[in-house]
Amino acid sequence: MEEIRKDNTEEKILEAARTVFTKKGMDGARMQEIADEAGINKALLHYYFRSKQKLFEAIFSHVFKQIFPDIRSFIQAQKPIEEKIKIFSARYMELLMLNPYLPAFLLRELQRDPEFLASVIKSQGVNPGELLTMLKAEMGSGQIKNMDPRELLINLLSLIIFPVAAGPLLQIMFFGDDPDAYNEFLTRRKETIATFILHSILVK
Amino acid sequence: MEEIRKDNTEEKILEAARTVFTKKGMDGARMQEIADEAGINKALLHYYFRSKQKLFEAIFSHVFKQIFPDIRSFIQAQKPIEEKIKIFSARYMELLMLNPYLPAFLLRELQRDPEFLASVIKSQGVNPGELLTMLKAEMGSGQIKNMDPRELLINLLSLIIFPVAAGPLLQIMFFGDDPDAYNEFLTRRKETIATFILHSILVK
DNA sequence: AATAAATTTAACTATTTGGTTAAATTTTGA
DNA sequence: TCAAAATTTAACCAAATAGTTAAATTTATT
Numbered sequence: 243m244e245e246i247r248k249d250n251t252e253e254k255i256l257e258a259a260r261t262v263f264t265k266k267g268m269d270g271a272r273m274q275e276i277a278d279e280a281g282i283n284k285a286l287l288h289y290y291f292r293s294k295q296k297l298f299e300a301i302f303s304h305v306f307k308q309i310f311p312d313i314r315s316f317i318q319a320q321k322p323i324e325e326k327i328k329i330f331s332a333r334y335m336e337l338l339m340l341n342p343y344l345p346a347f348l349l350r351e352l353q354r355d356p357e358f359l360a361s362v363i364k365s366q367g368v369n370p371g372e373l374l375t376m377l378k379a380e381m382g383s384g385q386i387k388n389m390d391p392r393e394l395l396i397n398l399l400s401l402i403i404f405p406v407a408a409g410p411l412l413q414i415m416f417f418g419d420d421p422d423a424y425n426e427f428l429t430r431r432k433e434t435i436a437t438f439i440l441h442s443i444l445v446k
Numbered sequence: 447m448e449e450i451r452k453d454n455t456e457e458k459i460l461e462a463a464r465t466v467f468t469k470k471g472m473d474g475a476r477m478q479e480i481a482d483e484a485g486i487n488k489a490l491l492h493y494y495f496r497s498k499q500k501l502f503e504a505i506f507s508h509v510f511k512q513i514f515p516d517i518r519s520f521i522q523a524q525k526p527i528e529e530k531i532k533i534f535s536a537r538y539m540e541l542l543m544l545n546p547y548l549p550a551f552l553l554r555e556l557q558r559d560p561e562f563l564a565s566v567i568k569s570q571g572v573n574p575g576e577l578l579t580m581l582k583a584e585m586g587s588g589q590i591k592n593m594d595p596r597e598l599l600i601n602l603l604s605l606i607i608f609p610v611a612a613g614p615l616l617q618i619m620f621f622g623d624d625p626d627a628y629n630e631f632l633t634r635r636k637e638t639i640a641t642f643i644l645h646s647i648l649v650k
Numbered sequence: 651a652a653t654a655a656a657t658t659t660a661a662c663t664a665t666t667t668g669g670t671t672a673a674a675t676t677t678t679g680a
Numbered sequence: 681t682c683a684a685a686a687t688t689t690a691a692c693c694a695a696a697t698a699g700t701t702a703a704a705t706t707t708a709t710t
Binding site for chain 4: 651652653654655656657658659660661662663664665666667668669670671672673674675676677678679680
């Protein structure tokens with residue numbers, strides 16, 4: 243059936259575009275390079291996606307969904323706050339370690355075109371309200387210290403995302419330019435982030 | 447004297463280039479736009495800086511020095527660790543709030559060309575060794591909990607840099623797209639970052 | 651005033667790049 | 681086998697852009 247074939251080619255293109263776009267950004271990416279990476283020619287690339295912009299938007303939305311996944315999928319409401327934070331940071335770190343280019347790509351593009359970002363956020367229905375409410379509840383029940391829940395969540399995201407986004411820099415400055423040493427560090431972080439945060443916020 | 451005049455124009459160019467490059471990145475920046483921003487024409491721009499690459503390298507090094515300033519200048523060795531961390535995060539936050547485009551610019555470009563980054567780091571003699579040694583000493587004397595000092599320093603940098611780098615995103619997602627609310631948040635952070643960290647690492 | 655340097659003007663080159671086109675070929679489903 | 685869809689080939693166009701050039705003009709130095 244054409245559909246399978248079409249899906250395959252479309253998949254190949256999207257995968258290739260993701261690779262090139264996340265590494266080089268919208269401005270640095272070349273349609274020819276995406277075609278090469280997908281193992282097709284430029285004519286076919288435009289046959290599937292009319293323009294670079296269209297292709298970019300498809301990639302951006304996709305990547306955005308990836309990096310703001312459905313939080314409910316990895317937070318179980320009934321678990322204690324310790325578990326929630328441990329699981330959240332471990333899962334998120336794993337996600338980023340599999341896609342190390344995503345954070346810096348997102349940060350770069352959202353600076354280039356904040357309006358587009360806003361439209362994606364709206365259309366995607368990203369809403370941290372639920373998470374914030376949950377944190378607020380934990381504070382109300384005295385499990386963790388009282389503070390602006392946004393601050394706590396942003397701290398958590400900072401500790402998870404920044405070390406991946408700044409990977410090349412940290413690797414050189416702190417790990418003797420050794421990718422293995424850096425990756426071991428990231429792996430350890432899956433646990434140490436939660437520890438670090440919990441030490442700070444748990445009411446003892 | 448020509449020197450003063452030359453300096454003025456060169457300064458104007460560097461300032462303009464900094465503005466355009468940090469906002470749009472190497473790939474997105476246009477020489478014409480830099481010339482316009484500097485209030486000169488393209489011919490003169492090339493008269494001062496032979497190529498876009500040369501100009502970019504000048505900017506990158508400059509920006510890099512800014513964002514990795516001489517740490518000794520704002521950490522006094524004799525103060526207790528609480529003070530050191532408070533002052534460090536407050537000063538660093540102030541620096542970034544005055545230059546909000548720097549973090550995302552750095553992250554973007556270091557991903558585009560890690561080799562160039564490495565050469566800049568070497569030539570600039572950036573070396574966190576001193577800071578790490580200081581932290582290790584504080585741990586040895588029982589002031590703060592024992593941990594990998596790199597982890598502590600990276601946590602500190604994460605909490606400071608990420609919320610600025612992800613500014614446009616956070617502003618939309620957490621602050622109702624209100625720049626004032628977001629900026630107040632950043633201002634509060636000058637203190638809350640230190641509090642958050644100290645709660646986590648101080649030996650009570 | 652004379653000279654040299656800084657700056658502008660404006661046209662131009664060469665290259666890159668996104669995108670198109672049309673014809674040929676291959677693949678696929680009916 | 682036939683028709684439609686997918687893919688390739690190869691040439692092409694138009695726009696953007698980095699960089700150049702040379703002459704004219706302005707500004708500063710002596």
